[in-house]
Amino acid sequence: MDEFEIIKKYFQKISKNNPAALQLNDDVFFDRKNNLVTSVDTYNEGIHFPNFKFPNLIIKKILRSSISDLISKGVQPKYYFISGSGNKNHFTKKNLKKISQSLLSEQKKYNIKLSGGDTTFSKKASFCIISIGFSKKIVPRNKAQSNDDIYVTGNIGDSYLGMLAIKKKIKINKNLKKYFVNKYYCPNLPFNICNHLNKFANTSIDISDGLFSDLEKLINKQNLSYEINLNKIPTSQKFKNYIIKFKKNKKNYLSNGDDYQILFTASAHKRSLIHLFRKKMNQKITRIGKIVKGSKKNLIKINNKPQNLNDFKGYSHKF
Numbered sequence: 001m002d003e004f005e006i007i008k009k010y011f012q013k014i015s016k017n018n019p020a021a022l023q024l025n026d027d028v029f030f031d032r033k034n035n036l037v038t039s040v041d042t043y044n045e046g047i048h049f050p051n052f053k054f055p056n057l058i059i060k061k062i063l064r065s066s067i068s069d070l071i072s073k074g075v076q077p078k079y080y081f082i083s084g085s086g087n088k089n090h091f092t093k094k095n096l097k098k099i100s101q102s103l104l105s106e107q108k109k110y111n112i113k114l115s116g117g118d119t120t121f122s123k124k125a126s127f128c129i130i131s132i133g134f135s136k137k138i139v140p141r142n143k144a145q146s147n148d149d150i151y152v153t154g155n156i157g158d159s160y161l162g163m164l165a166i167k168k169k170i171k172i173n174k175n176l177k178k179y180f181v182n183k184y185y186c187p188n189l190p191f192n193i194c195n196h197l198n199k200f201a202n203t204s205i206d207i208s209d210g211l212f213s214d215l216e217k218l219i220n221k222q223n224l225s226y227e228i229n230l231n232k233i234p235t236s237q238k239f240k241n242y243i244i245k246f247k248k249n250k251k252n253y254l255s256n257g258d259d260y261q262i263l264f265t266a267s268a269h270k271r272s273l274i275h276l277f278r279k280k281m282n283q284k285i286t287r288i289g290k291i292v293k294g295s296k297k298n299l300i301k302i303n304n305k306p307q308n309l310n311d312f313k314g315y316s317h318k319f
Contacts, residue, residue: 002316004217025221026141027069027205037133039069045125050166052090052125056098057185059127063106064189065208066129068260071189072206073140074197075133079115082129085122110191139264142221143203148265148291150226151274153190154284155236156211157250158183159258172242179238187260192281197264200273204264210257210314212300218263225297228289230254230307251302255312265291 001009007024015021020031029038043062045052052058067077082103084091103114115132162184164170165177172180197204205218211233215226233254235243243250266274271287278285300307 022140026073028073028075028138030073030138032136035134035136037070037073037075037135037138038130039066040128040130041066041069042128043126050163052086052095054185055090055095056102058125059099059102060106061185061187062127062129063103064187065258065260066131067110067112068187068189068206068208070131070133071191071194072197072204072262072264073135073138074194074201074204075135075138076194077110077112077131077133079113079132080129081116081132082114082127083118083120085120085124085126087121087123090125091119110189137198139197139201139204141203141205141218144219144222144224144265144291145202145267146224146291146293147268148202149268149271149287150215150228150263150265150289150291151285151287152207152211152234152261152263153193153286154188154259154261155234155239156207156259156261157235157239157253157256159187159260160184160253160256161239161242163256163258170246176238176242184258187258189260190262190283192283193262193277193285196277196281197262200266200270200277201264202266204262207259207261207263208257209316210255210312211259211263212255212309212312213257213314213316214263216298218265219291223293223295225292225294225299226289227292227299228301230300230302232286232288234284234286234288251307251311255314257315 012024015024020029022030027039043049049058049061063080066080070077107113158180161170162180165172165180166184203218205214207214230251274285298309300309300312
């Protein structure tokens with residue numbers, strides 16, 4: 001079973017008397033009465049980060065990926081709690097100082113505050129982060145409308161190339177490696193959008209497990225499907241340079257996760273509003289497709305040619 005099958009079979013039914021849990025079908029807990037929005041995430045060595053060589057970067061990655069859940073709901077994060085597990089090799093004085101300095105830097109960057117946590121012993125490093133924000137409303141999951149436009153912020157694919165570089169599965173020059181590795185550890189969160197997303201988005205999610213995998217989650221309980229033009233998916237110039245130089249197929253690098261950009265849908269009549277916001281906030285937002293009626297009609301096109309959907313599977317936790 002994967003994580004979603006486990007939730008549906010064993011845990012969803014015991015959350016039914018708690019509306020704020022959103023049927024365990026979203027990335028956040030939303031207590032509308034108290035304007036409280038909360039997310040919780042766990043990150044394990046060897047799964048969510050390859051090793052513990054760069055604790056200063058790892059802690060940035062996991063904190064940003066955690067607050068990304070709130071940002072994608074149109075909520076500004078305010079507080080976070082962090083629990084860490086590891087051993088004396090992980091938590092040396094040198095590493096703890098690096099972790100502390102990185103957390104302080106992230107707090108200043110995103111105006112968030114450390115509020116508590118816990119430490120325990122384990123053979124491998126593991127972290128759990130709870131992020132908290134306050135809002136009267138959120139952009140929910142599973143609220144897409146037929147004929148909605150599909151948008152994505154920022155660029156897709158850089159993080160995956162960074163992971164491949166870290167694992168030495170690709171050979172690139174030093175400068176290019178530095179760029180992609182930095183995108184893996186320090187994704188550029190679309191932070192400016194969180195106070196505006198409610199103005200135009202019908203539904204949203206952050207891209208953690210992969211663009212198409214998360215798009216399926218976004219509409220998983222609706223009688224809807226998506227049509228995506230792969231040529232419109234935004235990528236950085238360095239990504240394009242890599243694809244061209246090494247004669248790679250672009251489609252193999254766009255659905256592997258860790259991008260932490262926002263995937264959202266909006267009505268067609270919101271296009272001008274989104275365009276104005278994009279220019280005013282200098283935030284890259286790209287329209288990549290549309291929502292269509294009916295389930296099992298998902299379509300990915302390259303130059304108007306339909307593609308095999310099995311080529312675009314993202315990451316899934318299997319148990």
